[in-house]
Amino acid sequence: MLLQHVVNAISLGGIYALLALGLAIVFSIVGLINFAHGELMTIAGYTTLGALLFGVPFPAAVLLAIATTAVAAMAMERIAFRPMRGASVTSLLLTSFAVSALLKVIFQNGLSARPQPLAMPQWMTGSYQVGNVAIGVGPTISIVISVVALVGLELFLRRTVTGTAMRAAAEDFPVVRLMGIAAGRVIATAFALSGVLAGIAALLWVAQRASVDPLMGAVPVVKAFIATVVGGLGSLPGAVVGGLLLGAIEIGLDAVLPPSVVPYRDAFVLSGVILILLFRPQGVIPAATVRRG
Amino acid sequence: MFAVGHAGCVGNSGSALIMLHAEGIKVRYGEIEAIHGVDLNVGEREVVALIGANGAGKSTTLNALCGLLPTVAGKISFLGTDVTGWAPDKISRNGMALTPEGRRVFGQLTVAENLMLGGAAHAGRAERVRRQEELLELFPVLRSRMTQKAGNMSGGEQQMLAIGRSLMSRPKLLLLDEPSLGLAPQMVDKVFDLIVALRKAGLSILLVEQNVGLALEIADRASVLRGGSIALSGSAEELASSDLVRQAYLGVH
Ligand SMILES: Nc1ncnc2c1ncn2[C@@H]1O[C@H](COP(=O)(O)OP(=O)(O)O)[C@@H](O)[C@H]1O
Ligand SMILES: [Mg+2]
Numbered sequence: 001m002l003l004q005h006v007v008n009a010i011s012l013g014g015i016y017a018l019l020a021l022g023l024a025i026v027f028s029i030v031g032l033i034n035f036a037h038g039e040l041m042t043i044a045g046y047t048t049l050g051a052l053l054f055g056v057p058f059p060a061a062v063l064l065a066i067a068t069t070a071v072a073a074m075a076m077e078r079i080a081f082r083p084m085r086g087a088s089v090t091s092l093l094l095t096s097f098a099v100s101a102l103l104k105v106i107f108q109n110g111l112s113a114r115p116q117p118l119a120m121p122q123w124m125t126g127s128y129q130v131g132n133v134a135i136g137v138g139p140t141i142s143i144v145i146s147v148v149a150l151v152g153l154e155l156f157l158r159r160t161v162t163g164t165a166m167r168a169a170a171e172d173f174p175v176v177r178l179m180g181i182a183a184g185r186v187i188a189t190a191f192a193l194s195g196v197l198a199g200i201a202a203l204l205w206v207a208q209r210a211s212v213d214p215l216m217g218a219v220p221v222v223k224a225f226i227a228t229v230v231g232g233l234g235s236l237p238g239a240v241v242g243g244l245l246l247g248a249i250e251i252g253l254d255a256v257l258p259p260s261v262v263p264y265r266d267a268f269v270l271s272g273v274i275l276i277l278l279f280r281p282q283g284v285i286p287a288a289t290v291r292r293g
Numbered sequence: 294m295f296a297v298g299h300a301g302c303v304g305n306s307g308s309a310l311i312m313l314h315a316e317g318i319k320v321r322y323g324e325i326e327a328i329h330g331v332d333l334n335v336g337e338r339e340v341v342a343l344i345g346a347n348g349a350g351k352s353t354t355l356n357a358l359c360g361l362l363p364t365v366a367g368k369i370s371f372l373g374t375d376v377t378g379w380a381p382d383k384i385s386r387n388g389m390a391l392t393p394e395g396r397r398v399f400g401q402l403t404v405a406e407n408l409m410l411g412g413a414a415h416a417g418r419a420e421r422v423r424r425q426e427e428l429l430e431l432f433p434v435l436r437s438r439m440t441q442k443a444g445n446m447s448g449g450e451q452q453m454l455a456i457g458r459s460l461m462s463r464p465k466l467l468l469l470d471e472p473s474l475g476l477a478p479q480m481v482d483k484v485f486d487l488i489v490a491l492r493k494a495g496l497s498i499l500l501v502e503q504n505v506g507l508a509l510e511i512a513d514r515a516s517v518l519r520g521g522s523i524a525l526s527g528s529a530e531e532l533a534s535s536d537l538v539r540q541a542y543l544g545v546h
Contacts, residue, residue, distance in 0.1 A: 161413050164406050168399040174361055175397045180385035180414030180462055288401050 003133050005255050011139035011204075013247020014146030018201040019224030020231065020239035021153065022194035028170035028234040028287065029190045030085075032092040033225065036076060038217025039103040040195055044069040044202035045212035046111060049118050058121055066199035073195025074188050082187075100221075107214035115213035118206055142204045149200050150240065153193065157236075162189050170234065171288065226269075230276055232283025241284050246273075310337045312466050312497050313358070313389070318367030320350075320357045327353045328521040330367065333499070335466060340488070340498045342508040342529065344542060345518035351501040352394050354518065355468045358499075359391040360384040372465065386414055390464035394471050394501075396455040400444025404435055407443050407454055411461030421461065428457045431490065449480030456487065466497045473504050485511060505542040509533045517542075 019037065026034050047068045051061035080099045084092055124141060127134040157163035162185070169176045169186050177183050205220060206212055223246060228234075231242025249272055253265050276284070313335040320328050328350040335341045345351050356362040358369060360381035369377045376384055399407050408428065412421040429436045432453045438446060443454055452472055459467060469488070473481040485507055492498060492511065502508035509515055515532045517525040525537055532538045 161409070164402065165410060165413065168402055168406075168410055171399050171401055172397055174381070175393065175399070176410070177381040178359065178361065178385055178391055178393065179410050179458070180382050181410070182382045182414075183380070 001133070003130060004135060005251055007135055007139050007143070009248040009251035010244065011142040011146075011247075012251060013244035014143055015201050015204050015220070015243075016223050016227045016246050017240045017243030018146055018149055018197045018204075019220055020227035020243040021150075021236060022197035022201075023221075023224050023228050024231075024234055024236050024239035025166070025190050025197075026194050027228070028236070029166060029173065030081070030092070030187055031089055032081060032096060033228075034076075034081075034194070035093070035096040035221060035225075036080075036100040036103060037194065037198055037224065038219075038221030039100055039107070040069050040073055040076075040198035041202035041205065041217035041220060042103070042107055042212070042214060043072045044199040045118065045206050045216055046107070048203065048206065049116055049212050052118070062203055065203060066196055069199030069202070070192045070195035073191040073198065077187060077191040082184075104214060104218075111214055113214060115211040117210060118212050119210055120207045124207060138207055142207065145200060145204060149197065153197070156193070162186070166190060226273055228283075230273055230283060232286040234287035235283065235285050238283050238285035238287065245276075245284070311335070312337050312339075313369075313371050313499070315354075315358060315369045316367055318354070318357055318364045318369060320353050320362050321365050326365075326521065328357070328518075331518070331521075331523055333358075333516060333523075335497055335499050337497055338492075338495050339514065340492050340500060340512045342505075342512035342515040343499060343501045343518060344503075344505045344508060344515060344538075345524075346541075347503075349518040350521040351518055352470055353521075355391055355470050355499070355501060356393075359389055359468060361391070382414065385462060385464075388462075388465035389468065390459040390462050390466070391468040392455045392459045392470065392472060394474065396448070396451045398443040398446075398451050398454050398458070400442065402443055403440050404443050404446070404454055405439040407458050408435075408461055411458035415462040424461055424463065428460060431460075431487070432457050447480075449476050449483065452476060452480070452484060453487070456484075460491075464496070466499065467491065468499045468501075470501045471503060472500075473502065473507070481507070505538065506533075509538075 023033060023037055026032055044065045047065040048061050051064050052058065056064065076099060080095055081092065084095055120138070124138050126137045128137060157167055165176055165181050165186050166189060173183070176186065201220070224243070227242035227246045228239050230245060231238025231240070246269070249269055250265065253268050254262065257265060311334050313333065315331060315333040317330040317332060318328065319326060319330055331354050333354070343351050343354065353362060357364050360379050360383070364377060368375065371384070371387060371389055374387070376387065399410070408425050409421060412424055416424060434450055434453055435457060438450065443451060446454065456469070456472065472484045476484065481504065488498065488500065489511055500508055500512060509529045509532060512529040514527065515529050516523050517532065517538060525532065525535065
């Protein structure tokens with residue numbers, strides 16, 4: 001029983017962590033909380049659905065969805081956010097709300113207002129035995145993929161020139177430009193990475209629900225936002241810790257709350273978040289950002 | 294010795310060719326104009342000092358020259374090209390480097406990563422390794438610190454790193470904004486020794502310093518900035534013996 005809960009908590013927390021990381025990477029570099037991040041998930045979901053309907057094999061459909069989401073994230077930056085460069089945090093936030101609302105309307109009218117079934121391959125839906133406990137294959141794969149994505153991101157940020165420039169830009173972007181490094185490239189890479197992470201998270205999210213709908217990104221993006229704030233806004237390790245913490249709190253409450261109270265679970269979750277922030281207003285692992293005039 | 298890139302100027306050798314020419318530049322912070330039409334020239338292999346009290350507009354001038362701040366009037370030309378309004382990264386790739394006031398090393402990154410980023414837009418991996426080796430001859434203090442976080446070093450070491458990071462781009466002109474600020478006296482000497490060494494290697498330098506005495510000792514020419522305007526310009530010797538500089542900045546009455 002406990003092992004099952006732990007696997008579920010890590011698998012859900014891993015999805016939140018990937019989403020929160022996407023938000024945190026962009027925030028750390030351009031000071032924007034991209035609420036349209038959820039719509040990137042929706043794009044990933046429908047791309048997978050469409051590709052499968054056209055008979056594209058499952059692995060290719062998955063890669064296509066992730067690539068499409070990365071391109072969509074970069075396009076979002078080019079079209080909506082780049083013209084706003086240098087604007088206040090509030091203006092940027094409002095722009096991202098507008099982009100999110102606009103995309104939702106487009107998806108609802110252009111695609112379908114109703115959820116569409118998107119079945120995962122048979123082998124992902126089974127379970128396996130550990131001792132006498134049944135563990136889902138889906139959540140296990142989800143954990144493995146989350147870990148691989150985290151390690152991949154870490155390697156990118158530590159080992160590549162662009163990754164190093166992104167860490168530097170999170171500290172002091174003007175000085176990165178003084179080094180001769182073009183701002184546009186660092187920002188585009190940040191958005192592309194956030195798109196890749198949103199695409200992976202979307203596929204893991206869809207795998208647990210077996211359907212896609214135009215508003216599928218709305219709830220996870222709020223969860224991811226909570227995770228980034230709990231972890232420490234703009235801090236990448238914080239986003240991971242915040243995501244895992246949120247997953248653990250949700251699954252834990254599902255397990256211990258009496259059935260009549262479970263519908264109010266999110267109220268308990270948010271109370272817990274407020275409690276954490278009361279003691280650590282900068283989040284669990286505050287960002288080490290130096291902002292200068 | 295550290296090799297220095299050559300200016301892309303043509304003309305008679307021997308004469309100090311103008312590398313940087315700024316004319317009438319004005320910069321505004323919101324409604325307030327901070328510099329009111331500053332003129333500056335830096336020639337090839339020349340060290341020019343820009344001196345002035347706190348708030349006179351020295352940093353504003355340097356930041357405008359390297360593209361960090363937009364100018365509202367005036368013209369900046371560098372190596373014969375009009376670079377007015379260029380983005381800072383493009384100006385850097387053209388051969389001008391600024392070591393900003395307050396060092397601004399990337400504190401969360403290692404010393405090696407800081408140096409790497411300094412050359413990232415200017416040289417491939419092999420060339421960066423070569424430049425780094427040359428730099429470490431010039432900055433032996435950094436050699437044992439390469440894998441340390443830059444933020445954990447002393448102010449003097451951070452200043453060495455900040456200058457080294459700028460040099461990784463092999464600039465033709467180096468702008469130094471108060472490199473001795475907040476350093477212990479023996480560190481100040483080390484920084485000035487370094488500037489002298491760079492000058493000997495043929496690098497052109499525009500130096501902003503509070504330490505006017507030392508700055509005038511190593512500079513060829515100097516300008517005094519007062520209240521956002523150039524109050525006085527001339528050779529370093531002329532300025533060192535002028536009443537204005539002696540009274541206001543050298544404390545001689
Ligand atoms: N970011 C800024 N916003 C508004 N005013 C500024 C800013 N930076 C500098 N100033 C003002 O511009 C003037 C020149 O400043 P600065 O160039 O930093 O002087 P210096 O480097 O000579 O000490 C000062 O009056 C200062 O208060
Ligand atoms: Mg200054």
